[in-house]
Amino acid sequence: xHISDGILDPKICIGGYVLAACLVGIALKKVxxxxxxxxxxxxxxxxxxxxxxxxxxxxxxxxxxxGLVGIVLGVHSSLAIITGLFFQAVMFNHGGxxxxxxxxxxxxxxxxxxxxxxxxxxxxIMNHTxxxxxxxxxxxxxxxxxxxxxxxxxYFSGEELRGFAYLFSISNGVLALVxxxxxxxxxxxxxxxxxxxxxxxxxxxx
Amino acid sequence: MDLDNYSNIKSPIxxxxxxxxxxxxxxxxxxSAFVNNFYNLIVIAAASTLLVFFAGLPIxxxxxxxxxxxILLLFMVPVISLTPTGDAIFSYGVIKVYRDGLITxxxxxxxxxxxxxxxxxxFGSTRINxxxxxxxxxxxxxxxxxxxxxxxxxxxxxxxxLNKLLTSAKLRGYRLLRGIRHIRxxxxxxxxxxxxxxxxxxxxYYAMRLRGFSGSFRSIGSFSFKWPDIVKTGIFVxxxxxxIWIELL
Amino acid sequence: MSSQIVxxxxxxxxxxxxxxxxxxxxxxxxxxxxxIALIGPNGSGKTTLFLLxxxxxxxxxxxIAVNGKDIKPNQFNTDISYMFQSxxxxxxxxxxxxxxxxxxxxxxxxxxxxxxxVKSALERVKCHELIDKSPHxxxxxxxxxxxxxxxxxxxxxIMLLDEPTSDLDLLNRRNIITLxxxxxxxxxxxxxxxxxxxxxxxxxxxxxxxxxxxxxxxxDLLSDEGLMKSHHMEKxxxxxxxxxxxxxxxxxxxx
Numbered sequence: 001x002h003i004s005d006g007i008l009d010p011k012i013c014i015g016g017y018v019l020a021a022c023l024v025g026i027a028l029k030k031v032x033x034x035x036x037x038x039x040x041x042x043x044x045x046x047x048x049x050x051x052x053x054x055x056x057x058x059x060x061x062x063x064x065x066x067g068l069v070g071i072v073l074g075v076h077s078s079l080a081i082i083t084g085l086f087f088q089a090v091m092f093n094h095g096g097x098x099x100x101x102x103x104x105x106x107x108x109x110x111x112x113x114x115x116x117x118x119x120x121x122x123x124x125i126m127n128h129t130x131x132x133x134x135x136x137x138x139x140x141x142x143x144x145x146x147x148x149x150x151x152x153x154x155y156f157s158g159e160e161l162r163g164f165a166y167l168f169s170i171s172n173g174v175l176a177l178v179x180x181x182x183x184x185x186x187x188x189x190x191x192x193x194x195x196x197x198x199x200x201x202x203x204x205x206x
Numbered sequence: 207m208d209l210d211n212y213s214n215i216k217s218p219i220x221x222x223x224x225x226x227x228x229x230x231x232x233x234x235x236x237x238s239a240f241v242n243n244f245y246n247l248i249v250i251a252a253a254s255t256l257l258v259f260f261a262g263l264p265i266x267x268x269x270x271x272x273x274x275x276x277i278l279l280l281f282m283v284p285v286i287s288l289t290p291t292g293d294a295i296f297s298y299g300v301i302k303v304y305r306d307g308l309i310t311x312x313x314x315x316x317x318x319x320x321x322x323x324x325x326x327x328x329f330g331s332t333r334i335n336x337x338x339x340x341x342x343x344x345x346x347x348x349x350x351x352x353x354x355x356x357x358x359x360x361x362x363x364x365x366x367x368l369n370k371l372l373t374s375a376k377l378r379g380y381r382l383l384r385g386i387r388h389i390r391x392x393x394x395x396x397x398x399x400x401x402x403x404x405x406x407x408x409x410x411y412y413a414m415r416l417r418g419f420s421g422s423f424r425s426i427g428s429f430s431f432k433w434p435d436i437v438k439t440g441i442f443v444x445x446x447x448x449x450i451w452i453e454l455l
Numbered sequence: 456m457s458s459q460i461v462x463x464x465x466x467x468x469x470x471x472x473x474x475x476x477x478x479x480x481x482x483x484x485x486x487x488x489x490x491i492a493l494i495g496p497n498g499s500g501k502t503t504l505f506l507l508x509x510x511x512x513x514x515x516x517x518x519i520a521v522n523g524k525d526i527k528p529n530q531f532n533t534d535i536s537y538m539f540q541s542x543x544x545x546x547x548x549x550x551x552x553x554x555x556x557x558x559x560x561x562x563x564x565x566x567x568x569x570x571x572x573v574k575s576a577l578e579r580v581k582c583h584e585l586i587d588k589s590p591h592x593x594x595x596x597x598x599x600x601x602x603x604x605x606x607x608x609x610x611x612x613i614m615l616l617d618e619p620t621s622d623l624d625l626l627n628r629r630n631i632i633t634l635x636x637x638x639x640x641x642x643x644x645x646x647x648x649x650x651x652x653x654x655x656x657x658x659x660x661x662x663x664x665x666x667x668x669x670x671x672x673x674x675d676l677l678s679d680e681g682l683m684k685s686h687h688m689e690k691x692x693x694x695x696x697x698x699x700x701x702x703x704x705x706x707x708x709x710x
Contacts, residue, residue, distance in 0.1 A: 006318030045403030418561025
């Protein structure tokens, strides 16, 4: 679910890079020494997890895991996202270097929103199932938000791209549903086995 | 997929100083994204193809790397050219192919090919740690370059781990699962990968601290550029000027 | 080899937040050049002891001193270094060179000396030809040897080694035994490979349930069948003279 090279106007590409640099700047202010390994090593695992295929009916989808990245890495998630997208572009040629900035913003902002809301909920609710379901809804919403933004950008990039914009959103709509279910189950499992993994849990323990 | 495999080839692209090469390629990629003129499209398509040729990368590997782009275009080109805008140049029953759409699809395809080829050449001819060091030279924050390096290292480890987990799951009938049970089992695999990575990140941090890690990765060795580097970059600067000039005409 | 005390551990206690009394009252001393085998069943606290000794974890009470100086947690200390059980924790950069150079660079050594140290460390482990490779292209055995080089390049006085033979084939295992014999270093080695420890170490500490239960000559301790059994271990085969123990009763004898 990335925007590939060649589609976007260079102004949008450069604008994307500027916004991405701002997000990275904010994350860098909050990064501590021990977070560097966490972001890189856990980020690598997220990258690899997004290679897993999920069977949906006759087709299969790749996950983006933006919601889960947000909940696990919190404010640092934009660092992991930009790194992941960079390697996706250079190792697998998904997305692209010219659109790296735009794609990073489109993934990071929903991830940060999910983290913000989940963190507030986490302070009030203890029940793992409820937390999982909320995380799932948030993650599905995050993907929908990203899809809407991509559609918006494509729609206004040129009259000819409108048909593509619609098809893109419809074909990725299923992804939002799958991501929601996957994130819900994943959060329930993590809460049972290793709650320390969640940024909100770590902050509460502190 | 493994970026290091082609970095030992001897070619004028491989011997290009990484700093000059990176800045030239990033410039080239951005300018390619900006091209609209018919002649310029031919120029960037030719330039990217020549880059592949000069770098001496195996053609089969390059084609394989282009596969995701082919698949995307296969879907995108028909959709864009069938979107009703302006005049139709071809029609068959209800299906109409529109001129503007076809042109846009063509422009997008050529740009995308040129950019992806340039990316393949850049990363196929330079080791990732050298590229990251070159980026540091251009003042990207050291924390970012450190994260890039470590992520790259652990991606390969986790691909291996994931394959092991999937194999052991398949041996226990994972393939036969359908519906929600399939999703639940796949999520279990994913979560166990993530938990392992979280635990490993703690040990890696200890290992780094024991060897004096203080927030960023330092390496030794310095870049040196020779006159061929200036010539190579110079050729591209001329190319950029011509492209921009034609675009503005 | 000096015989003065280089490591002194005094009444060390440690608990994790979710697990109490992981280590209790650990005390021992070590002379320069001595090699201690740290043995005990899984979960007995060996790795925790290592993490305390090298200053990663801070003890609840008690103290550790290297050459008379107290080890302060979280401080970079080149006197004592630790090799992790998994080489994948130890090798975290993009090339073998960068990994072996990581410690010396952080020590602030000049470039020439860093290169010399990398070269000699890799030569010691017979892996010099791997210098430009990426860690993910190495085999399990090569990873282990390079991980060892990352420690050697820092010229530590005391080496703590956690399961150093676990992913080695017989040839590399033999190489490591020869290498350890040639190093003039103080070592604590934890391993389940008791035959390896018998060849490498002169003293053994048996640790069980977070306590040191025995401390003495390695051959004496390991040949005590009752003692070994009571701590869920087996007396090594090489210490049974002229007998060939068979795991399966009735299996044909081959000589």
